[in-house]
Amino acid sequence: MASIRVAPTRAQRAVNLLRAVNSGTSSCPCHSNPQHHHNAHPSLNPPAGNRRRLATPVDTSRQKEYAFEMAASSIRFGPGCTKEVGMDFANLGAKKVMVVTDNTVLQLDAMKQVAEGLEREGIAYEVYSKTRVEPKDYSIREAIEFAKPYAPDAFLAVGGGSVIDTAKLMNLYTTFPDADFLDFVNAPLGKGMPITAKLKPLIAVPTTAGTGSETTGTAIFDLVEKKAKTGIAHRNLKPTLGICDPLNTRTMPSAVHASSGLDVLCHSLESWTAIPYYERIPRPTNPINRPAYQGANPISDIFSLQALRSTVKYLPRAVKDPDDFEAQSNMLLAATLAGVGFGNAGVHLCHGMSYPISSQNPGYQHAGYQVTTPIIPHGVSVAVTAPAVFKFTGASNPERHLAAAEVFGVDISQVKKDSAGEVLSEALAEFLVGLGDQPRGLKALGFKNKHVEGLVEGTIPQARVLMLAPSLDTSGGQEEREQLRGLFEEAMEY
Structure with a gap:
């Protein structure tokens, strides 16, 4: 007599799925595939099939993240x-x-x-x-x-x-x-x-x-x-x-409008191009340990890209005309949108490199700031490396870098993917120059080649943001130092 196969009930299917997950045999790309593409959520590309494996001890320190959590005020x-x-x-x-x-x-x-x-x-x-x-x-x-x-x-x-x-x-x-x-x-x-x-x-x-x-x-x-x-x-x-x-x-001086807006610009660009959340290591053993900066995710992307569009449109107007209240209002909204985006996705190289730039200031005092001591405003310290940074990260995700370049008005229809970083870098440099009175590189802040090693060593401890940087070796070894050294040298002038 032929055997009859009974279809599993919904409850049985759920139990089978839980057993597969708990046994460590799930081959979900967000857990097991280091080459998974940035643009798509892993669940949209299911694996061809499962093969049963022998249970092996799991190294939790190397497990990739599988969830993201949105939090904002x-x-x-x-x-x-x-x-x-x-x-x-x-x-x-x-x-x-x-x-x-x-x-x-x-x-x-x-x-x-x-x-x-x-x-x-x-x-x-x-x-x-x-x-x-x-x-x-x-x-x-x-x-x-x-x-x-x-x-x-x-x-x-x-x-x-x-x-x-x-x-x-x-x-x-x-x-x-x-x-x-x-x-x-x-x-x-x-x-x-x-x-x-x-x-x-x-x-x-x-x-x-x-x-x-x-x-x-x-x-x-x-x-x-x-x-x-x-x-x-x-x-x-x-x-x-x-x-x-x-x-x-409305009381912000033009210089403060500019430097504050540069922070918004880099918040949005960095969170848009950060590694995807499902590539971050390690996966937290307890939700309380899940970092605030998690990597790009489908929700933060919406806020980051809209903040970038608003900044490109309204920041030049807000800097040029202190009485352009429409531009000022939209820049405040853009700052908040970018805050939601980067507050969950995180920032990466521009910010990681900016911290030693600010703290190791050789004596630069930015015009328009009513202070008596040398100061490199945060937005300036972040933006000054941006053309070099996005030229470097372009290969990690050409589609995202080209989408960002398009926001700056670039016709990307004929641009090859391997030129994405260079195209975004040039568009960004042109935008920064158009704002006027912005230092065009580290040399304009007073840094010289002799300062590069100190800047590199000041960047290495910024693990919280560097771990989200695409294309960067984050082992803390010589390769990471060489990459950072090259970025600071590239950022000397644009």
């Missing part, structure tokens, strides 16, 4: 919405708010709106206004020590990225008052411990259109003793709410 966008902040804190039940700003923003209408809003709701507040532009670890520590005795139950940051990042860390270390400062700092410069508790509410009111810090769980500062720029990154660090009021960016 809630965002409120609109002219005049700063006045609602007092009601927001009342709705949160806050009684004592620590307001964080700097001496410049302290005099602006944004701070007036904030104070009036808090006072209308009868909420007590203390103002810390000594935030440093491009903060150092010691300026962060001073801010933390100021906040501890006040014991606030909420924080409000009013200012640019430096202010918002400082407020994030004040929030962190008042929640963990006994922690050593290096406990949460990114490895290898710090211990890179995860933030295991929910922090106090933090509302961020950006007054510049660049960092996107109002959306991200990242805070950046100079670690002076190590002569390196680093930071702390974790989802629990992100603000509760970002209030993006275009009226607050």
Whole structure:
């Protein structure tokens, strides 16, 4: 008698699938195929079939990621919405708010709106206004020590990225008052411990259109003793709410518009071209250890590409005409969009290389910044290497680099894939030159060939972002140093 094969039920199929996954025999490309193409999600290209293998011990340190997680602050966008902040804190039940700003923003209408809003709701507040532009670890520590005795139950940051990042860390270390400062700092410069508790509410009111810090769980500062720029990154660090009021960016000088916009430009380009999330190693053993910067993913791509389009369209206008409020408003929105994109996908070489450029400044002072000490604004330090970087990364994913070049107005219909990096590099350099008054390479910042080795060594510890860099050997060995050395030499002038 012929045997009858009974089709498995849905429940049986589910059990069989779970057994296959748990046995380690799944051949899903996002786990097992190192050559899988960047442009497609692995699940869209199923393998031809499964072959049963003998069970072998799994090296978890080499397992690739298989999931991505989207996290961003809630965002409120609109002219005049700063006045609602007092009601927001009342709705949160806050009684004592620590307001964080700097001496410049302290005099602006944004701070007036904030104070009036808090006072209308009868909420007590203390103002810390000594935030440093491009903060150092010691300026962060001073801010933390100021906040501890006040014991606030909420924080409000009013200012640019430096202010918002400082407020994030004040929030962190008042929640963990006994922690050593290096406990949460990114490895290898710090211990890179995860933030295991929910922090106090933090509302961020950006007054510049660049960092996107109002959306991200990242805070950046100079670690002076190590002569390196680093930071702390974790989802629990992100603000509760970002209030993006275009009226607050109207006071930005043209130079600040330009440098802030350059940060948006590189945020969007780097997150768009970062390695895909399913190529990142290692896969976290616990979701709390999944990094904020995960690699490009289908959701971050949407935000990054739109931010790039808006920046290319509106940044030249915002720099040229301080009264072009449409351009200014759209740049604030672009900064926020890019913040959501890079806050989840991450950045890579431009930012990794920018940190030693800023911290090893040979004496350059950028025009238009009201400071008495040498300063390379963050956006400038990032963009100055961009033409060299994207020329280098082009081969990793020609399609994405050509799509970015097309945003700059390049006709890519006849461009060969092996020219993608060079084409994007040239389009980017032309765009930067068109903004005017931008240093055209490291030489214009005062760097010489003798500084290259120091810049390379200052970049190596930026593992958090370098691991997302396509085409880069990230072993920490001689090959990585040679690649970085070549990039810094290429970036001397464009």
